[in-house]
Amino acid sequence: MKFRHVKSNSTNTMKFGTKAIHAGVHPDPTTGAIMTPIYQTSTYVQESPGKHKGYEYARTQNPTRDALQANLAALENGRFGICYASGLGATDAILKLFKPGDEIIASSDLYGGTYRIMVRVFQEFGLKFKFVSLDDPAALEAAITANTKMVWIETPTNPLLRLVDITAIAAITQQKQIMLVVDNTFASPYLQNPLDLGADVVLHSVTKYLGGHSDTVMGAIITNDEDTAKRLTFIQNACGAVPGPQDCFLVLRGVKTLHIRMQRHCENALKVARFLADHPKVSQVNYPGLETHPQHELAKRQMRDFGGMVSFELLGDSLPEAIKVMENFNVFSLGESLGGVESLCTHPASMTHASIPKEDREKNGLKDTLIRLSVGIEDVDDLIEDLRQAIEA
Ligand SMILES: *Cc1c(COP(=O)(O)O)cnc(C)c1O
Numbered sequence: 001m002k003f004r005h006v007k008s009n010s011t012n013t014m015k016f017g018t019k020a021i022h023a024g025v026h027p028d029p030t031t032g033a034i035m036t037p038i039y040q041t042s043t044y045v046q047e048s049p050g051k052h053k054g055y056e057y058a059r060t061q062n063p064t065r066d067a068l069q070a071n072l073a074a075l076e077n078g079r080f081g082i083c084y085a086s087g088l089g090a091t092d093a094i095l096k097l098f099k100p101g102d103e104i105i106a107s108s109d110l111y112g113g114t115y116r117i118m119v120r121v122f123q124e125f126g127l128k129f130k131f132v133s134l135d136d137p138a139a140l141e142a143a144i145t146a147n148t149k150m151v152w153i154e155t156p157t158n159p160l161l162r163l164v165d166i167t168a169i170a171a172i173t174q175q176k177q178i179m180l181v182v183d184n185t186f187a188s189p190y191l192q193n194p195l196d197l198g199a200d201v202v203l204h205s206v207t208k209y210l211g212g213h214s215d216t217v218m219g220a221i222i223t224n225d226e227d228t229a230k231r232l233t234f235i236q237n238a239c240g241a242v243p244g245p246q247d248c249f250l251v252l253r254g255v256k257t258l259h260i261r262m263q264r265h266c267e268n269a270l271k272v273a274r275f276l277a278d279h280p281k282v283s284q285v286n287y288p289g290l291e292t293h294p295q296h297e298l299a300k301r302q303m304r305d306f307g308g309m310v311s312f313e314l315l316g317d318s319l320p321e322a323i324k325v326m327e328n329f330n331v332f333s334l335g336e337s338l339g340g341v342e343s344l345c346t347h348p349a350s351m352t353h354a355s356i357p358k359e360d361r362e363k364n365g366l367k368d369t370l371i372r373l374s375v376g377i378e379d380v381d382d383l384i385e386d387l388r389q390a391i392e393a
Contacts, residue, residue: 014074016075016189016190016259017259017260019071019074019075020071020075020255020256020257020258020259021256023070023071023073023074023075024066024067024068024069024070024071024072024073024074025067025071025252026067035249035252035253036063036064036067036068036249036252037063037064038064038245038246038248038249039058039062039063039064039245040245040246041058041062041245042057042058043056043057043058044056044057044058058242058245059237059240059242060237062242062245062248064245064248064249064252065083065242065243065245065248067248067252068081068083068248068251068252068255069081069082069083069220071252071255072189072204072206072210072220072222072255073222075189075190075255075258076184076189076193076194076195076202076222077193077195077196078195078202078222078223078224079223079224079226079229080222080223080224080225080226080229081220081221081222082220082221082222082229082232082233082236083206083218083219083220083242083243083248083251084218084219084220084221084236084241084242084243085217085218085219085241085242085243086205086207086217086218086219086241087113087185087203087204087205087206087207087208087217087218087219088113088114088117088205088219089219089241090203090204090205090219090220090221090241091113091114091117091203091219092117092121092239092241093221093232093235093236093239093241094150094181094201094203094221094232095117095118095121095122095127096235096239097150097179097228097231097232097235098122098127098149098150099126099127100125100126100127101126101128101147102127102128102147102149102150103127103128103129103130103145103147103148103149104118104127104128104129104130104148104149104150104151104152105129105130105131105132105140105143105144105148105150105151105152106118106129106130106131106132106151106152106153107131107132107133107134107152107153107154107155107157107164108131108132108133108134108363108364109133109154109157109158109160109162109364109365109366110131110152110154110157110158111154111158111183111185111205111352112348112352112353112354112355112356113352113355114152114154114183115131115355115356116355116356120355128147130143133364134153134164134169135162135163135164135295137165137168137169137171137172140169140172141172144172144176144178148176148178149178149179150178150179150180150181151169151173151178151179151180151181152181152183153166153169153180153181153182153183154182154183154185154186155182155186155187155192155302156186156187156288156299156307156309157186158185158186158309158348158352158372159286159309159311159346159348159352159353159366159370159372160286160311160364160365160366160370161286161287161288161293161309161310161311162286162295163288163295163298163299163302165298165302166182166192166194166197166198166199166302167197167198167302169198170197170198170199171198173198173200174198179200179201179228180198180199180200180201181199181200181201181202181203182194182199182201182202182203183203183204183205184202184203184204185203185204185205185208185209185339186208186307186309186338187303187307188204188208188209188210188258188262188307188339189202189204189210189258190209190258190259190262190304191262191266191303191304191305191306191307192302192303192304195222195223195224197302200223200224200225200228201221201222201223201225201228202221202222202223203219203220203221204219204220204221204222205218205219206218206219206220206251207219207337207339208337208338208339208340209258209261209262209265209308209338209339210251210254210255210258210339211250211251211254211255211339211340212254212255212257212258212261212339212340212341213250213254213340213341214337214340214341214342215250216247216250216251216254217247218243218247218248218251219241219243261341261377262305262307262308263305264377265307265308265375265376265377266289266305266306266307266308267380268308268375268376268377268378268380268383269287269289269306269307269308269309269310269373269375270287270289270290270306271380271384272310272373272375272380272383272384272387273285273287273289273290273310274290275384275387275388276310276312276387277290277292279388279391280315281314281315281391281392282312282313282314282315282391283313283314283315283316283317284312284313285310285311285312286310286311286312287306287309287310287311288303288306288307289305289306289307308338308339308374308375308376309338309372309373309374309375310372310373310375311348311370311371311372311373312370312371312373313367313369313370313371314369314371314391317367317369318369319368319369321369322347322368322369322370322371323347324393325371325390325391325393326345326347326371326390328389328390328391328393329345329386329390330386330389330390331343331378331382331383331386332344332345332373332383332386332387332390333345334346334347336351336352337374338372338374339374340374340376341376341377341378342376342378343373343374343375343376343378343383343386344373344374344376345371345372345373345374346371346372346373346374347370347371347372348366348370348372349361349366349367349368349369349370350368352372353366
């Protein structure tokens with residue numbers, strides 16, 4: 001099995017924006033093309049049986065995918081990157097590292113699809129799941145048993161934008177030798193690098209900020225642990241959740257502007273959050289960049305900026321009114337997903353989180369009237385005007 005060690009001396013010392021553009025990418029050796037070609041091939045010609053250039057069959061290896069994997073690994077300060085057909089394809093691969101009877105503790109405020117694959121798919125195969133609110137790391141210690149093999153966290157969480165203290169959780173998992181996985185989709189590697197804070201594995205829905213242009217579905221896993229990387233690569237090849245080369249090309253292109261996009265996402269989201277917080281018809285705004293966010297201090301410590309996701313509730317808590325606001329938007333589009341250049345709004349209770357039972361949603365503080373915004377990189381004046389007219393109409 002071949003791994004590209006991306007922590008070469010050059011990328012090791014590069015700053016983030018330079019890595020986003022250059023890490024893992026080399027001019028094409030035959031033509032000098034500066035953009036990595038889309039190697040649209042299923043197989044590779046061998047000189048003699050077993051004698052080849054490191055590529056045998058495209059489920060196993062593809063040069064466009066290799067470049068992207070090395071690039072994403074560099075952005076997360078990791079040694080190994082593996083890309084998948086979707087974020088949930090990556091989640092599936094991680095869950096296949098475990099056996100019936102193994103216990104997994106996940107934070108209770110999770111992406112709906114992650115909850116669904118855990119409870120509806122892997123629980124059927126005998127994995128045991130506990131969902132625990134990990135705002136307080138002490139709750140983790142209380143939930144760990146001798147069979148706990150993995151802890152899964154998301155931070156900031158979707159859609160309530162709560163934080164989990166990665167360093168504090170990692171101190172516990174390292175001491176107990178339990179694998180810590182962080183879904184870093186909401187922050188992106190521009191805002192936070194969980195491996196540097198003690199996590200063992202980072203997962204991304206590349207579909208979101210990394211791709212950034214709402215044109216690709218993809219997942220990625222990054223780790224420093226060679227054994228975990230080998231097992232995941234084996235599972236990927238054995239189970240087949242690989243991304244196509246054209247998608248890898250699109251993400252390689254998208255990632256080149258990740259740092260610039262994230263700067264604008266953060267700038268716009270803070271202005272949107274402040275506007276909403278000051279609006280008399282808004283009762284609650286969730287954004288880690290607001291001083292009123294209960295974990296603002298942790299956000300300042302853990303993240304380099306506060307991200308592009310904002311969620312809010314209207315005064316009066318009326319579902320028909322919340323739906324009306326979402327129908328009134330002109331610039332924000334109503335749709336699932338996030339992290340693209342265009343602003344989106346979502347109704348978590350009926351869309352992204354519909355697979356979580358209503359009582360469980362409400363136990364976690366997710367009301368049916370919550371509206372989630374993925375603040376894009378349009379001119380922020382137009383976004384604020386759109387919110388104003390939608391709320392006041
Ligand atoms: C979208 C998302 C996923 C799933 O990724 P897909 O690419 O849609 O399969 C996982 N985690 C989070 C936080 C997400 O937002």
